[in-house]
Amino acid sequence: MRRASTLLLALLPTFALVGCTPDDGGPGTPPPPPLPGPTEWNRDVVPPSDDEAASKRTSCEYKAGMLPAETQGQSRPYGADIPIDHILVVMMENRSFDHYFQKLPEAGQPDVEVAPDNYTNLDQTGTPIAPFRDEQLCFVDTNHEWTGTHEQINGGLMDGFFKSSDGNHELPSPGAPEEMLSGRRALGYYTQEDLPFYYWLANEFSIADHYHSSVPGPTWPNRMYLYAASSFGAVHNDFVTPDKVLFDYLEMRQVSWRVYVSTTPGAAIFVEKYLEYSKDEHGHFVPIANYFHDLETGNLPQVAFVDPGIAREGYAQNDEHPPAIAMLGEEFAATVIDALTKSSAWERSALFLTYDESGGLYDHVVPPPACPPDDIAPILEPGDTDAGFDTLGIRVPLLVVSPYAKKHFVGHRTYDHTSIVRFIEARFQMPALTNRDANAEAPWEMFDFENPPHVVPPTFTIPTVSQDKLDACKAIFDP
Secondary structure, eight states: OEEGGGGHHHHHHHHTOTTOOOOOOOTTOOOOOOOSSOGGGGOEEOOOOHHHHHHHHHTTOOOTTOOGGGTSOTTSOOGGGSOOSEEEEEEEOSOOHHHHHTTGGGGTOTTSOOOOTTOOEEOTTSOEEOOEEOOSOOOOOOOOSHHHHHHHHGGGTOOOHHHHHTTOOSSOOTTOOGGGGSGGGGGEEOOTTTOHHHHHHHHHSEEESSBBOSSSSOHHHHHHHHHHSOOTTOOSSOOOOOSOOHHHHHHHTTOOEEEEESSSOGGGGSHHHHHHHTSTTTOOEEETHHHHHHHHHTOOOSEEEEOOSTTOOSTTOSSOOTTSOHHHHHHHHHHHHHHHHTSTTGGGEEEEEEESOOTTOOOOSOOOBOOOSSSOOOOOOTTOOOOOSSBOOOBOOEEEESTTBOTTEEEOSOBOHHHHHHHHHHHTTOOOSSHHHHTOOOOGGGBOSSSOTTSSOOOOOOOOOOHHHHHHHHHHHOO
16 A cells, blocks of 8 residues: 655655654654645555556546556556656647658667658649658648648548648748648658757657647647646637646645746646736746746756747747747757756756647657547537547657656657646646546656666757758748
C-alpha cells in the first residue's frame, strides 16, 4: 500500500512547509502531516501491476479524480520518487512529425518512424504527389480545422493533406503567388541542414515518435487539453468556460507555477481563468524576460510554461505557425534551453518541447483511439465532420530535455498532451482532471532516473536565421 503522505519528507524543500521538521523515522515517530490540498488526494493507494494498468488505460476504465499511483503501474515512480523539481513546457505551433523529422533516420537516428519512400497523396487530377524538401522556408498556412484534419486522416489512409489544403488556407496571405496555394505545400519537409538544433536535440536527448495532438483539429482545442485535459466540447477556436484546470490543482497543492509570456499566453483561451490568475498579486503570468531572470536568481517555479510569440502569425515570428520561418522558433527554443542548462535548476529539471497540433502538414501515422475526456459532445457547426473525442489528432514532435532524459533515445509508446499533464500530476500527487488524463500514460520510458545521462549538460550552438531567408519571405508576405 502506498500512502501519498509518506513521501512528504522528501518534498519538504519543494513545498517549503514552515514548522515541519523531518525526523529520523525511528520507532514511535509520528507520521508526517499530509500534503496541502483535499484529504482524498492523500488517500492510501494500492498500485496496480504494470500490465493491469496498461490494460485498463487501453479500455478507458480509469476516471477523473484517480491518482497517478492508481493508473500508471506499480513500477512507475510517484511524488518525490521522481527526482524532478522543475517541469517546463514549451509548446510551439502547427508542425507535424514527418514534416520536421522525415530525414532524421539519415541524420543519425535510424530508430525513428517516418513516412516510407512510397508515401504519396493524390492531387485533384489523381496524380500521386510525393513529399519534397521545402526550400522556401515560409509558406501559406495549411488547412488544420476540424473537418480539414479529418479529411487529411481520410479514415486512416492519411492521404488527404494535398486535397484539404489545395486552394484553402486559414490566414490572409497578401502577396503570396498563386502557386503557393497549391495543396503540395502540405507535403514539404525539412532536413538537418534546415533545422540543425532540433535534429541535434533529437539525436542527443529523447524524442517520441508516437506523440499525437489531443484532438484532430485546430490550436485552441488542443491547447485546452494541455491546460485542462479536455476542450469541453470545443472543436473550433472558440471560448469555453471550464470549472477547473491544471492551474487550479497546482494552487490547491501549493505548487508554484508561472507562465512566461512573449505575446498572448496560450492559456488565455480560458479567459476567466486567465483573468483570475493574471492579477498582479499572483504573479503567475509574467513577461518572457522574467524566465531568464528567474533562472539567474534561482527562482524558477516548480511548473513553468514558456510561451513563444503566440498569435502574431507572420513570416518573421517565432511561434512556428505558418507562414513563420520555422528556424526563428528553433532559435527561440534553443535560447530557452540554453539558459536552463546553464542554471542551477538544470540538475532537477525536465523540459517538454512539443507542438499543439500538426497545422495541416503531412504525417503518415494513423491517429490511434483515445478515451473521451467527459460526457460533453463536440460542438459542431453545419458542415462539420460528425465525429467524437475518441481519436487522437495527427502526430507531432515531442522532445524531452533533462539530465534524466535518455541519450539518443526514441520512445515508441503512444502519448498526447495529457501525457505531460499526467507527468505533472504524478510528480505532485494530484488526481486526473478528466477521463482523458486518467487513462494517459506519462512518458516514463524517455527518462532514466537511476543513472541520469546528462548530469553535465552538453554544449551547443544557438542557431541563427540568415538575413537572406528573412528577406526572401518578406518579399512574398510583406512586399
